[in-house]
Amino acid sequence: MPLFDKVALFGVGLIGGSLALDAKRKGLFGHVTASSRHAETLDKALRKGIADRTTLDALECAKGADLVVLAVPVSAMEEVAKAIAPGLGEKTIITDVGSVKGQMIRAVERAIPYPSRFVPGHPVAGSERFGPQAAVEGLFEGKRCVLTPTETTDRKALRVVQALWEGVGMKVVEMDPVQHDWVLAATSHLPHLVAYAMVETVLRARKTAPDVFDYAAGGFHDFTRIAASSPDMWRDIFLMNSESLNELTELFMSTLSELKKIIASHDGVELRKMLESARRAKEEMKK
Amino acid sequence: MPLFDKVALFGVGLIGGSLALDAKRKGLFGHVTASSRHAETLDKALRKGIADRTTLDALECAKGADLVVLAVPVSAMEEVAKAIAPGLGEKTIITDVGSVKGQMIRAVERAIPYPSRFVPGHPVAGSERFGPQAAVEGLFEGKRCVLTPTETTDRKALRVVQALWEGVGMKVVEMDPVQHDWVLAATSHLPHLVAYAMVETVLRARKTAPDVFDYAAGGFHDFTRIAASSPDMWRDIFLMNSESLNELTELFMSTLSELKKIIASHDGVELRKMLESARRAKEEMKK
Numbered sequence: 001m002p003l004f005d006k007v008a009l010f011g012v013g014l015i016g017g018s019l020a021l022d023a024k025r026k027g028l029f030g031h032v033t034a035s036s037r038h039a040e041t042l043d044k045a046l047r048k049g050i051a052d053r054t055t056l057d058a059l060e061c062a063k064g065a066d067l068v069v070l071a072v073p074v075s076a077m078e079e080v081a082k083a084i085a086p087g088l089g090e091k092t093i094i095t096d097v098g099s100v101k102g103q104m105i106r107a108v109e110r111a112i113p114y115p116s117r118f119v120p121g122h123p124v125a126g127s128e129r130f131g132p133q134a135a136v137e138g139l140f141e142g143k144r145c146v147l148t149p150t151e152t153t154d155r156k157a158l159r160v161v162q163a164l165w166e167g168v169g170m171k172v173v174e175m176d177p178v179q180h181d182w183v184l185a186a187t188s189h190l191p192h193l194v195a196y197a198m199v200e201t202v203l204r205a206r207k208t209a210p211d212v213f214d215y216a217a218g219g220f221h222d223f224t225r226i227a228a229s230s231p232d233m234w235r236d237i238f239l240m241n242s243e244s245l246n247e248l249t250e251l252f253m254s255t256l257s258e259l260k261k262i263i264a265s266h267d268g269v270e271l272r273k274m275l276e277s278a279r280r281a282k283e284e285m286k287k
Numbered sequence: 288m289p290l291f292d293k294v295a296l297f298g299v300g301l302i303g304g305s306l307a308l309d310a311k312r313k314g315l316f317g318h319v320t321a322s323s324r325h326a327e328t329l330d331k332a333l334r335k336g337i338a339d340r341t342t343l344d345a346l347e348c349a350k351g352a353d354l355v356v357l358a359v360p361v362s363a364m365e366e367v368a369k370a371i372a373p374g375l376g377e378k379t380i381i382t383d384v385g386s387v388k389g390q391m392i393r394a395v396e397r398a399i400p401y402p403s404r405f406v407p408g409h410p411v412a413g414s415e416r417f418g419p420q421a422a423v424e425g426l427f428e429g430k431r432c433v434l435t436p437t438e439t440t441d442r443k444a445l446r447v448v449q450a451l452w453e454g455v456g457m458k459v460v461e462m463d464p465v466q467h468d469w470v471l472a473a474t475s476h477l478p479h480l481v482a483y484a485m486v487e488t489v490l491r492a493r494k495t496a497p498d499v500f501d502y503a504a505g506g507f508h509d510f511t512r513i514a515a516s517s518p519d520m521w522r523d524i525f526l527m528n529s530e531s532l533n534e535l536t537e538l539f540m541s542t543l544s545e546l547k548k549i550i551a552s553h554d555g556v557e558l559r560k561m562l563e564s565a566r567r568a569k570e571e572m573k574k
Contacts, residue, residue, distance in 0.1 A: 199565040222509035231562035256484040275518035278486040
């Protein structure tokens with residue numbers, strides 16, 4: 001017997017699509033109805049086996065579901081929650097996969113009739129790929145899923161959502177939503193912002209040296225890879241997590257300023273110390 | 288007949304080692320004598336077939352060579368040039384592989400008896416790996432080599448060095464040394480500095496959130512990969528190219544500040560425009 005008989009899936013991109021593929025394959029999901037704003041996207045999802053049925057009508061999609069998965073961009077969560085609110089029963093569990101939690105959780109809790117049934121979550125499995133074409137089996141295997149319950153969240157609903165993510169191979173941890181947003185700002189949102197700024201800098205440098213792109217070697221390509229991520233998704237993440245991101249950006253800028261000063265003063269000893277410390281961090285992260 | 292009968296190779300790391308492997312395999316180098324400050328490194332190079340003979344005596348290594356290749360860290364170029372100067376004949380061609388040119392070129396030209404025979408070059412083929420163990424065949428294939436002759440450089444010597452790099456598969460271009468340092472600061476040195484600053488920022492963030500390393504997902508690992516490069520080599524590059532690097536760091540910081548301001552003012556339209564422009568740059572670079 002599946003963990004959820006009737007699933008309503010909002011958003012069929014990398015995360016939503018991959019979840020449906022794995023959960024169906026592993027018998028965790030019974031029947032999946034997917035909804036999205038674009039008929040074209042839904043057709044792709046249907047062809048790929050992500051959904052059994054699709055509809056452009058959000059409310060109709062949610063009606064009678066045991067589980068609602070919000071896998072839309074973080075900026076659209078509230079809107080979808082409002083649209084489906086009349087169709088949500090007392091037993092419907094709602095979860096999401098958004099990369100930013102604090103602000104969004106409060107908005108969704110306000111929008112739905114049984115906020116205790118909302119279990120906010122973030123499977124940390126993103127990449128620069130997006131859309132139904134990016135969905136793959138096994139995406140979540142061995143990775144972390146952060147569940148960020150509030151004082152409102154029902155503990156039983158929490159355990160059921162935990163079972164779902166563990167069922168697709170994730171290591172589930174719990175974290176306070178504000179803490180989550182800060183940690184993700186440091187390890188994911190700031191790195192993306194910095195990558196965008198780096199690529200934009202080289203674009204501007206081209207005004208001085210038109211052939212600068214021809215020399216974009218090894219190190220630089222890692223930056224362009226990150227900066228190729230969906231501009232819509234990252235605009236949303238940056239705006240929704242602007243507070244923590246702002247704090248971390250300031251920490252980053254002061255660190256870079258320090259390095260800049262050390263280089264300007266030609267302090268080779270101190271400079272090597274800082275570079276070596278970054279190198280050791282890498283070693284530590286391998287563990 | 289090889290392009291060079293007797294080659295004196297200083298430095299047997301990623302670049303020097305890989306060059307010797309390819310040039311010997313392709314019949315461009317006859318006999319290779321390698322020198323380094325460490326006997327242990329030379330033993331590794333000998334075992335790997337990078338050199339036919341090794342010596343700790345720099346002067347003895349250079350004597351009678353047709354070609355001297357300086358593949359030591361940029362900070363050591365001048366010192367090696369001084370040490371081998373008495374052994375350099377009128378016909379000996381000298382070249383180097385350093386990532387920074389301007390300042391180093393002037394120092395080497397001053398140190399040697401026939402500065403017109405010095406052809407400064409930079410095969411853009413680095414990676415985060417280093418040492419003789421990192422040397423591989425085919426490293427240069429299809430990549431760019433920038434030769435940075437000065438008004439002193441002999442054009443015939445320049446053509447011979449060009450033939451060498453083309454012989455191991457590189458596309459050779461010429462550039463003014465100052466222009467080279469600026470372009471490389473933008474596309475390689477600044478990205479490395481930014482990666483070091485990013486990793487250091489997360490290290491500092493750990494004081495607020497001890498488990499921050501556990502969430503270092505996809506995007507962040509590209510930064511740690513770059514930051515794992517040799518601290519000694521990068522200290523040298525940053526210091527030797529401090530002027531251009533400083534300019535580019537300022538350009539980067541003002542770009543990041545702009546993004547930060549746009550996010551703080553919640554200007555989604557402008558933010559998306561900047562993210563989309565970075566994305567397009569990536570597309571353009573693929574061409």
